[in-house]
Amino acid sequence: MREWKLAVLPGDGIGPEVMSLTVELLEQVAREEGARLEMNECLVGGAAIDAEGTALPASTLEACRASDGILFGSVGGPKWESLPPKEQPERAALLPLRKEFHLFANIRPGLLYPELVPASPLKSERIPEGIDIVCIRELTGGLYFGQPKDTVTLENGEKQSRDTMVYRTSEITRIAEVAAKTALGRSRRVCSIDKANVLETSVLWRDTVTRFFAEHYPEIELSHMLVDNAAMQLAGNPNQFDVLFSENLFGDILSDEMAVICGSLGMLASASLGEDQNRHGHPFGLYEPAGGSAPDIAGKGVANPCAQILSGALLLRHSLGEEAAATRIETAVRRAVEKGTRTGDIAFEVEPVGSSAMLAAIRAEL
Ligand code: NAD
Numbered sequence: 001m002r003e004w005k006l007a008v009l010p011g012d013g014i015g016p017e018v019m020s021l022t023v024e025l026l027e028q029v030a031r032e033e034g035a036r037l038e039m040n041e042c043l044v045g046g047a048a049i050d051a052e053g054t055a056l057p058a059s060t061l062e063a064c065r066a067s068d069g070i071l072f073g074s075v076g077g078p079k080w081e082s083l084p085p086k087e088q089p090e091r092a093a094l095l096p097l098r099k100e101f102h103l104f105a106n107i108r109p110g111l112l113y114p115e116l117v118p119a120s121p122l123k124s125e126r127i128p129e130g131i132d133i134v135c136i137r138e139l140t141g142g143l144y145f146g147q148p149k150d151t152v153t154l155e156n157g158e159k160q161s162r163d164t165m166v167y168r169t170s171e172i173t174r175i176a177e178v179a180a181k182t183a184l185g186r187s188r189r190v191c192s193i194d195k196a197n198v199l200e201t202s203v204l205w206r207d208t209v210t211r212f213f214a215e216h217y218p219e220i221e222l223s224h225m226l227v228d229n230a231a232m233q234l235a236g237n238p239n240q241f242d243v244l245f246s247e248n249l250f251g252d253i254l255s256d257e258m259a260v261i262c263g264s265l266g267m268l269a270s271a272s273l274g275e276d277q278n279r280h281g282h283p284f285g286l287y288e289p290a291g292g293s294a295p296d297i298a299g300k301g302v303a304n305p306c307a308q309i310l311s312g313a314l315l316l317r318h319s320l321g322e323e324a325a326a327t328r329i330e331t332a333v334r335r336a337v338e339k340g341t342r343t344g345d346i347a348f349e350v351e352p353v354g355s356s357a358m359l360a361a362i363r364a365e366l
Helices: 015-033 046-052 058-065 089-100 114-119 169-184 200-216 227-236 248-261 306-320 323-338 355-365
Strands: 002-011 035-041 069-074 103-112 131-138 150-153 159-162 189-194 221-226 243-246 269-277 283-289
Touching: 002 015, 002 046, 002 058, 002 306, 015 035, 015 069, 015 306, 015 323, 015 355, 046 089, 058 089, 069 089, 069 306, 103 114, 103 169, 103 248, 103 306, 114 323, 131 169, 131 248, 169 189, 169 200, 169 243, 189 200, 189 227, 189 248, 200 221, 221 227, 227 243, 227 248, 243 248, 269 306, 283 306, 306 323, 306 355, 323 355
Parallel strands: 002 035, 002 069, 069 283, 131 243, 189 221, 189 243
Antiparallel strands: 103 131, 103 269, 150 159, 269 283
């Protein structure tokens, strides 16, 4: 019997609400697929700070290590905003998890169904069929982690800070490989984003990516684009891209831009894949909605559970190799939305439903 062993970290705000619905759905899918599902639910973020004084308790980390992949909710909220930056739920929980599991590739599908086009700030003429692209961001290198990184006081009394953008070829090829594999399951087009007209790291990036694709994936159509142009093109004609990928900072900004044009954070899932493989021979990963803990709607039963549910589908696909089960979930979400069951964030000309009714409609389509 197939075994799916998940660490389930609901977190704060809407996290526990949408996670409990996702757990119900995964239980149904496992039953129907004949898989044994073991879920170890643990505290993380503000909830863990309140209960145990730390955003990532040792027991949570241990449960993650023992799992095939992590299903993460969202962390943070007003209650913990006055804590010192290093103790803030996001920084003190997510960054150590990324570090511990060497999560180097963030994959964000940017999917906007045709029915939800009015949710996008883009004019509907630009995206009559919606949006269907994938944004991949390198997650462990570049300016965020490069050394030296410091602030000094100069002789004249002013302060000076520096961050360092560093990339080595192996870091570039491993994210290029994630982009290539993603493109193979789609229309085999990849656009690599850089700033090769100015940055030394981007010159190496472009050169390495070009060689890598020529040598290993000649069947994929590779193009390059400068990041400033990519930001404009995303807002003007997003569907010219299929898979786009970039270094850490550019990817941080572009993936958020993509989230905005795709309408609601309530629909967007993400996967962060690690270097290490789990016991099934698939990449270990952390899967979470693109949005945060949404304190403005937490506790009201109106949050859209789709992003969390679709994150569960990504976990099944990438960390468990369960493509069919993942597609079943994605199709069920799509059909439920198509038929007009929608939470407030995506309700246009239809009466919005609550989170539980949204789940019920998705389960009915499974
Ligand atoms: P947010 O993503 O939580 O909310 C932004 C807007 O999107 C809000 O109006 C919210 O209601 C809406 N939204 C988000 N998810 C939704 C869903 N599933 N259904 C319906 N509407 C949804 O961003 P924010 O308000 O800037 O941040 C709130 C808290 O979340 C902060 O403490 C922030 O640090 C934290 N945060 C955590 C993560 C994470 O856990 N990875 C990511 C981003 C923000």
